[in-house]
Amino acid sequence: MTFTQLEIFALIAELKSFTATAERLGISQSAVSHALKSLETHWGVSLISRAQSDIELTETGQKLLSHVKELLSISSTLEQEVSAIHGLYEGTLRIGSFGASSSIVLLPLILEEFRKQYPKIDVYIDEGDDNEIPQWILERKIDVGFIISPDDRFDVFPLIEDIFIALVPRTYPIAKSKAIPVQALADYPFIMTTAGSQKYVKQLLKQFNIQPQIKCHFSQMLTIISMVNQQTGICIVADMALNQNLLSLYPDVCKRPLKPNIRRSIALAVKNKKHISPATQAFIKIAQAVLSKA
Structure with a gap:
């Protein structure tokens, strides 16, 4: 062998x-x-x-x-x-990333600094959803992955907190509010995301005993914003997953925080911190340093 x-x-x-x-x-x-x-x-x-x-x-x-x-x-x-x-400091590093939050927002910031310090390390990015990343960590398909913490299966390294926000048609009366009461979501047509945040949106609605008037389901942020713009309904998404430049193209869509403010914690996770490679250690250290300044 x-x-x-x-x-x-x-x-x-x-x-x-x-x-x-x-x-x-x-x-x-x-x-x-x-x-x-x-x-x-x-x-x-x-x-x-x-x-x-x-x-x-x-x-x-x-x-x-x-x-x-x-x-x-x-x-x-x-x-x-x-x-x-x-x-x-040569070798490879395989990272698991979910959705826009980590792939578009966080990773570019981290990798810019990582490549400066460790140019000889080859980096591979495997993209999946919130459920796939933990499974890939367990299977050793990746060295380190972005997850929503806490998760007792892994050794976790906190990175940053994100909030959930509501996208509301400007014509809706509730758009005049500075923050959207979560309970008020039951009074309006609702667009459900089927992307990585779906599980957490459903948990939020269940927590406040809300049965939304779901009109449609979409996975792509562009489609969701377009449907809100057409007054199809309100949608809840993770703030970090929302491309602000894209939102600026739809002036009839308002972004409003929820009340109470619902947060989620994004972290890096490994199967066992005692067995991680120097490349993984370096990536985690740089990620925490870079995002602490963000």
């Missing part, structure tokens, strides 16, 4: 393709097949189901994959530790 064989097995499981795995690693497809076969022979098990054209892990392959990822993560951390000792 070699780490190369483990890496090939993990990539086949991720990409579900021998060809794509070969291309990613810059080797031949036959070399990929040979490495996997050698690993299966060494362990005396079948890892990949070859009965169909689609590549699927066997039950044994599923069980062993999490341990393989754990080993590869530890190996990567070890290599980066050695690199850090020599002052090189």
Whole structure:
């Protein structure tokens, strides 16, 4: 068994393709097949189901994959530790990011400083929703991910607090208010976001025992703003996810804070802070420093 064989097995499981795995690693497809076969022979098990054209892990392959990822993560951390000792700080960093809040607002600020200090570290960004990022952390698919805290499954590093706001047609009488009472949402047509904030919006409505008059569901912020502009209804979104330049194009849409003010905490999370790589440590440190000034 070699780490190369483990890496090939993990990539086949991720990409579900021998060809794509070969291309990613810059080797031949036959070399990929040979490495996997050698690993299966060494362990005396079948890892990949070859009965169909689609590549699927066997039950044994599923069980062993999490341990393989754990080993590869530890190996990567070890290599980066050695690199850090020599002052090189080389390696890779895979980050999980959700929605506009982290991908458009937070990451550019953090990565600008990170790349200045660690230009030799290759950064990969995997984008998913609020539910996918924690799962990717558990599976070791990413080294660190943005989450909404608290989450007892992880070691968490607080970054910044965000609030939820209401988008209201300017023609609605309630638009004259400086802040929108949460209870008043029951009196107006409602547009429900199906993006990452949906879970938290539903929790907010449930908390205040509100059954909104939901007229439609949308996932894209541009569509939501356009529908509010057409007086379809009111929508609740995370303030940080709202592109202010985009909002300026719709003068008939008002942005109002909620009353009481509902907050959410955005943090970085890792599976176990005792086993994170120097690159991950550096990213977290820079993220907290940059956002403390924001």
